[in-house]
Amino acid sequence: MNRRNFVELITLSGGAFASGTIPGFSKSMRTSSGSKDLNNSENEFSADVVIAGAGLGGFAATMAVLRNGLSVILTEETDWIGGQLTQQGLSCPDEHPWIETHGATQLYRDFRTVVREYYLRNYPLTESACNRKNLNPGDGLVSRLCFEPRVALAVMYSMLAPYLSSGKLKLLLQTKITGAEVTGNKVHALKARKTTGHKKEVFLKAPHFIDATELGDLLPLTGTEYVTGAESRNETHELHAPEKADPKNIQAFTYCLVMDYISGANYTINKPAQYDSWKNFIPNLSPSWPGKLLDLSYSNPSTLQPKNLGFSPDGASTGDTLNLWNYRRIINKENFKTGTYKGDISIINWPQNDYMTGSLIDVPEEEFKRHIENSKQLSLSLFYWLQTEVPRPDGGKGWPGLRLRGDLYGTEDGLAKYPYIRESRRIKSVFTILEEHVGKANRALVTDKESANKAADFFDSVGTGYYHIDLHPTTSGNNYIDFDSLPFQIPLGALLPVRMENLFPANKNIGTTHITNGCYRLHPVEWSIGEAVGMLISFSQIKKVSPQSIREKPVMLSDFQNFIRSQGLETQWPK
Helix, strand or coil: CCHHHHHHCECCCCCCECCCCCCCCCCCCCCCCCCCCCCCECCEEECCEEEECCCHHHHHHHHHHHHCCCCEEEECCCCCCCHHHCCCCCCCCCCCCCCCCCCCCHHHHHHHHHHHHHHHHHCCECHHHHHCCCCCCCCCCCCCCCCCHHHHHHHHHHHHHHHHHHCCEEEECCEEEEEEEEECCEEEEEEEEECCCCCCEEEEECCEEEECCCCCCHHHHHCCCEECCECCHHHHCCCCCCCCCECCCCECEECCEEEEECCCCCCCCCCCCCHHHHHCCCCCCECCCCCCCCCCEEECCCCCCEEECECCCCCCCCCCCCEHHHHCEEECHHHECCCCCCCCEEEECCHHHEECCCCCCCCCHHHHHHHHHHHHHHHHHHHHHHHHCCECCCCCECCCCEEECHHHCCCCCCECCCCECCCCCEECECCCECHHHHEHHHHHHHCCCCCCCCCCCCCCEEEEECCCEEECCECCCECCEEECECCEEEEHHHHCECCCCCEEECCCCCCECCCCHHHHCCHHHHHHHHHHHHHHHHHHHHHCCCHHHHHHCHHHHHHHHHHHHHCCCCCCCCC
C-alpha cells in the first residue's frame, strides 16, 4: 500500500481507522447479538472477555477479540496502555531482520506503518527523511523503527477508537486485579480496585479471561498452576539449563529513563540518595562481571569476556566501541528540519541499569516496593554518573547537558511508568517449549543434519517469531546466557494451561522454560501471542466449542489455523 492511499484511509481527527479499511483492523469486525452488556451495575461489569493488562499482548488480544464482534473489559495498572512500547519506556523494539515483510502478524506490521505515517503527517521532517523507504525517526542502532512512547500511545488509541466509541470496549485504567472467584477449573469473576482516588472494589465477569499482566499476576490469584525461575537440566534436558532447579532465579528488570542533550547547558540533577552505594556496586555473578556496574565496560553477552563501550551524546567519535547514546536513540534531530530539536533524544536501557539484586515475583508487598525504589535509584544514579563522572572521548568527565525528559514518558522523574519486565510467572502448559525446539546448538544435538538449522515444526502453530536467546543477569547470580536460536513458531499447546479451562496467558507467562523465555519475551512475539489468544477465544465462541478442544481435533485445528491466517497471523516461516 503506498503512502498516499494509506493516509487517505485515516481520519484527520486523530488517526482513527475507518471501519472495514485496513486488513487486520476493523475489516473483520463482526456484530454479535450475544455479546455481554458492559454495564450491569455500579460495581459489576460483564463482557465476553476480560483482559488484565494492556501491554502488547493484552492490546493485541483486545484487538483480535473486538474485530470478531465480541466485547472486552480491559484493565491496566498504569494510566497508559501499550506495555513495553509506552509505559515501560522501551519504544525501540527488539525485532528480527525480516520484520518489515514477515515474521510477525499483519496487525503488528500495520501498527509500525502507522507510527511512520504519524511522523510523516505531524512532524517537520527533512525532505530526505520523508523520502526514506522505511523511516526510522531515531535511527537507533537496536531497531529499524525507534520512536517516542507517546506516538505509540496515540496510534494504539486510534486503533481502539471505534470500539471505545461503540461501547464494545470498556477500558479501566489505573486498575489492579486483587482477587478472583473460581470454582473448580473455571474463573467466574475477577475483583479489581482503582490504584488512585476512590478505591471501590468492582467485579468483572466473563466466560473467558486473559492474563496479560507483566508478571502473570492472575496465576496465583486464580490458583492456576505455574512455575518460576530456572528448571533443572534433569527436568528439561536443555543444554544451557543449570544442574539444579532454582525457582527464585529470575532475570533482571530495568527502570528505563529518557533524556536529551543540550550542549553548553547544565541540567545536573540532585545527587540520588543511593548514588554512593550504586557507584561502588560490583555485581556478584558467575562468570564474573568485569568490575563496577556503573562503568563503560560490561560482560559481552555471548562470550562473557569484558567488553568496552563508549558514550558521546555530542556526536564525537567513540572509536571502535559502541556509542551507547546511539543504541536506543528515539529522535535523531538530523531527521527533522533545523531548529525542531535542540538535541537528540535517547533511552537508557543498558546493562548498567539492569536491577539484579531482587525479584518482583512472589514476594511480600513491602519487598516488592523496596525493589522498585532501589531499581529507580539505580537508573537515576546511572544518569547522575553520566552527567558528572563518565569518561568523555576528549579526556574530560561528565555531560552536564544531559536532561531528563519525563514529559515524554508522562512522568515527573524522567523514569518510565512501570519497569521493563523480562521474566514472569509461567503457566504449567499442555506443551512446554524447550531449548531443543528452538536453540540452534541444542537442536543440532537432537535432530539429523537436514533438520538441524530449522526450529521444530509445531503441528499446532499459531504464530511465528525470532530473536536470539537472550537472558540477562539474574537474581541468583548468573551472568548473561546468550546464544543463537532459530526462527520459530508459537505452538497453541504453550498457550493452554494444564487444568484451567477459561484463563489464558498473553504475555511472558506462556509455557516456555527459563531458557526459551529468552527468545519468546520480545515485543513482536508478545504481540503475536496476545493476538493468537484473542483469536482462539473468538473462534471458540463462533464455533461454540471449548478452546482446548480446538487443538485436540485435527479438522477443527486446521479450520482455526485457516481462520487466523485469514486475519493476518502467520503460522509458518517462508521456505
